[in-house]
Amino acid sequence: MTTRYRVEYALKTHRRDQLIEWIKGLLAVPFVLNAQPATPYDGDHQDKLDKMAASARQRYADVFRDVEALVDDHIAHQITRSRSKLSMLVPTISAFFTPLYLEEAFLRQDTARAISSRRFVAPSFNDIRLVLNTAQLLAIMAPKSSSIDVVNGTSESQLQLLTFDGDVTLYEDGASLHSPEANPVINRLLYFLSKGVRIAIVTAAGYTQPKNYFDRLSGLLVAVKDSTTLTPEQKQNLVVMGGESNYLLVFDDAEEYCLRYIHRRNWILDVMYTWTEEAIQSLLDIAEAAFESCIRTLHLKAKVLRKERAVGIYAADQSIKLNREQLEETVLVVQSVVEASLTSTPKPAHSHIPFTVFNGGADVFLDVGDKSLGVQACQKWFGGIGPSSTLHVGDQFLSGGGNDFKARSACCCAWIASPTETVALLDEMISFEIKK
Numbered sequence: 001m002t003t004r005y006r007v008e009y010a011l012k013t014h015r016r017d018q019l020i021e022w023i024k025g026l027l028a029v030p031f032v033l034n035a036q037p038a039t040p041y042d043g044d045h046q047d048k049l050d051k052m053a054a055s056a057r058q059r060y061a062d063v064f065r066d067v068e069a070l071v072d073d074h075i076a077h078q079i080t081r082s083r084s085k086l087s088m089l090v091p092t093i094s095a096f097f098t099p100l101y102l103e104e105a106f107l108r109q110d111t112a113r114a115i116s117s118r119r120f121v122a123p124s125f126n127d128i129r130l131v132l133n134t135a136q137l138l139a140i141m142a143p144k145s146s147s148i149d150v151v152n153g154t155s156e157s158q159l160q161l162l163t164f165d166g167d168v169t170l171y172e173d174g175a176s177l178h179s180p181e182a183n184p185v186i187n188r189l190l191y192f193l194s195k196g197v198r199i200a201i202v203t204a205a206g207y208t209q210p211k212n213y214f215d216r217l218s219g220l221l222v223a224v225k226d227s228t229t230l231t232p233e234q235k236q237n238l239v240v241m242g243g244e245s246n247y248l249l250v251f252d253d254a255e256e257y258c259l260r261y262i263h264r265r266n267w268i269l270d271v272m273y274t275w276t277e278e279a280i281q282s283l284l285d286i287a288e289a290a291f292e293s294c295i296r297t298l299h300l301k302a303k304v305l306r307k308e309r310a311v312g313i314y315a316a317d318q319s320i321k322l323n324r325e326q327l328e329e330t331v332l333v334v335q336s337v338v339e340a341s342l343t344s345t346p347k348p349a350h351s352h353i354p355f356t357v358f359n360g361g362a363d364v365f366l367d368v369g370d371k372s373l374g375v376q377a378c379q380k381w382f383g384g385i386g387p388s389s390t391l392h393v394g395d396q397f398l399s400g401g402g403n404d405f406k407a408r409s410a411c412c413c414a415w416i417a418s419p420t421e422t423v424a425l426l427d428e429m430i431s432f433e434i435k436k
Contacts, residue, residue, distance in 0.1 A: 017398065018092040020128045023067060030059030031122040049117070057107075057116035060123065064102040064131065071100050094408045097387040098139040105135035126417070133414045133425060140391055140412055141432035159197055159429075161385045162189075163241075163375050163411070165394035165404055166203035166216065169422055173361045177219040185419060186220050188426040189238075193230055198237040198385070200378040202371055202392070204358065204403055206243025206310050210259035213240050213249060221258040224251060241378055244356055244403065245272075245369035246309045248381065267381050269373060275353055280368055283338070283350035284311045287357075287366040290337035294330045312365030321362060330364045331357050338366070358396060358403035371403055372410040379410070387411045393422060 034056040036048070070086040075096050077084035087093050109131045110116050115123055140159055167173045170185055180186040189199055207213060214221060217240070224235050238251040240259060248267050252260035264272075288311045291304050295313065301320055302313040313330065315322050335357040342351050356370040375392055379385040390411035394404030397415045407413055416422050 017125075017129075018090050020125055020132070022090050023063075023128050024123065024125065026063045026067070027060060027123040027128075030056060030063065034059060035119045035122075037119045052119070053114075053117040057110055060110070060116060061103050061106055064106040068100060068102040068135075071096055071102070075099065097412050098136070098143070100132065100135040101138040101144070102131065102135045105131045105133075105138060108134055129415050129417075133416070134428065136391070136412050136414055137425070137429055137432065140388070141429055158389050159391060160389040161198045161200065161379060161382060161391070161411075162192055163200045163202045163378060163390065163392045163407070164422075165371075165392075165396065166201060166205060167361070168395040168418065169393055169416060170201065171216075171419055176216040179219040180223055183219055183419070184423050185426065186223050188423060188430070189220060190223060190227060190230070191430060192426070193224070193234050193237055196234065196237070198239075198378075198382045200239045200241055200375075202241040202244070202374040202378065202407075204244055204356075204360065204365065204367060206246055206307055206367065208247055208261065208308070210249055210255060210257040210261060213242065213259055214257035221251065225253040225258055237382075239378060239381065241374040243307075243309050243369070244367040244371055245374035245377055246367070248377065262381075267377055269377055269380065272369075272373070275368070276349070279349040279353055280309060282348055283353050283355060283368060284309075284366075286338055286341045286348070286350070287311050287334055287355075290334040291330070291364075291366075293337075294333050298326055298329060300326060300330075309368040310365050312360075312363055314363040324359075327359045327361075327364050331359050334364070334366055356403050356406065367403070370406040372406040372408075375407050375410040393425065 034052055036052050070084075070089075074084040074086040074093065077087070078095055106115075109127065113127060113130075115127050164170050167175075171177050171183060177183045177186060193199060201217065205213070205216065220238075224230060224238055227235070235251055235253065240249045241247070242249065248262040248264075249259040250262055251258060284306065288304060288306060291311065291313050294300060295302050295304070300313065300322060301316045302322060303316045304311065304313055313322075338355060338357070341348055353368060354370050354373065355366055355368060357364070357366045371392070371394075375390065379387075379390060387410060392404065392407040392411050392413045393416060394407065394413070395416055395418075396404040397408070397413065398405065404413070404415075414425055416425055
């Protein structure tokens with residue numbers, strides 16, 4: 001049963017995606033007008049039910065076609081740097097790097113999920129999230145000749161780089177990739193590597209030692225090493241970007257743990273050259289003080305952990321888990337404290353350094369940098385891959401406490417909710433022809 005508390009909590013701004021909520025509102029009208037909850041589920045009324053579903057399907061498809069046109073218009077306004085109608089309707093809307101084939105995507109998802117046949121449950125957040133995913137996959141994997149490509153100025157698009165979050169995306173929270181048998185996503189990743197697609201795991205886990213990443217990714221790394229179908233060049237197309245955007249490691253089967261650490265000077269973006277050690281420590285000092293304040297104020301049974309380029313809290317007793325409300329309150333407090341410090345006079349040394357505060361499910365951390373920079377660094381490492389040829393797959397796209405959220409400014413994105421969904425997403429991609 002949905003309680004009033006859960007309903008009100010879900011309506012909090014930091015728990016919502018404005019585009020999805022806006023589309024939900026558009027779909028509510030045809031649902032109310034077409035749904036027939038009084039009609040029984042039996043054979044005598046099947047004709048009536050079929051007509052209802054057909055009418056709802058057409059109305060929903062019309063809505064998605066209109067939103068698709070608004071996205072095209074928004075892309076055109078991105079080129080001229082003017083304000084689009086969609087940006088006025090959804091002020092938080094971000095940039096699009098490809099069109100979204102929303103009408104076709106809805107028809108595909110409706111066939112799979114029978115959205116139009118439902119009479120009591122309106123199109124949901126998850127329905128729309130999956131439609132958006134399919135629309136993005138269609139645009140990047142099977143672009144139409146009339147498509148607008150805002151990056152390359154051509155009707156052709158091509159998947160060249162796949163980036164992934166770790167926890168809850170490739171493996172369960174706190175788990176790891178042990179073997180292809182236990183983790184079906186591994187064989188899918190090998191498939192894309194065999195097609196020449198680069199793969200980057202862009203994770204918040206921040207280590208300088210390859211062994212720490214090997215402990216999480218051993219099944220994938222060993223599978224790549226042992227593969228007899230992948231060429232040496234294709235194997236090197238697997239990289240790990242740790243600490244959001246701080247540590248790059250490249251697959252190397254000559255190394256003990258199959259990963260070779262790449263010094264920052266060989267891959268960092270131009271903007272990162274201004275990140276002095278003084279500025280980084282200034283940012284971490286402010287964040288650490290905010291975390292300690294949360295421990296005192298919220299009576300958290302937690303400890304502070306400070307790393308080279310991150311600081312956060314975790315449960316002091318591993319048998320006691322910090323609850324969701326405590327974690328999200330900590331995210332919002334730390335984020336607001338650090339942002340407030342940027343307005344002080346004189347400006348602090350860290351005023352120009354981007355940061356990410358996110359809820360890891362059992363902990364909260366602030367990392368120097370963010371996933372938009374991590375993705376861009378991977379694009380640079382592979383020779384300058386464009387946003388329209390890059391797809392980031394992650395589970396944390398909410399504006400508050402979601403470290404995948406900022407990747408939207410660097411590339412196309414797909415929002416999943418579990419490793420099982422990631423496998424389904426990759427299978428859907430494999431079903432499309434990869435443009436070469």
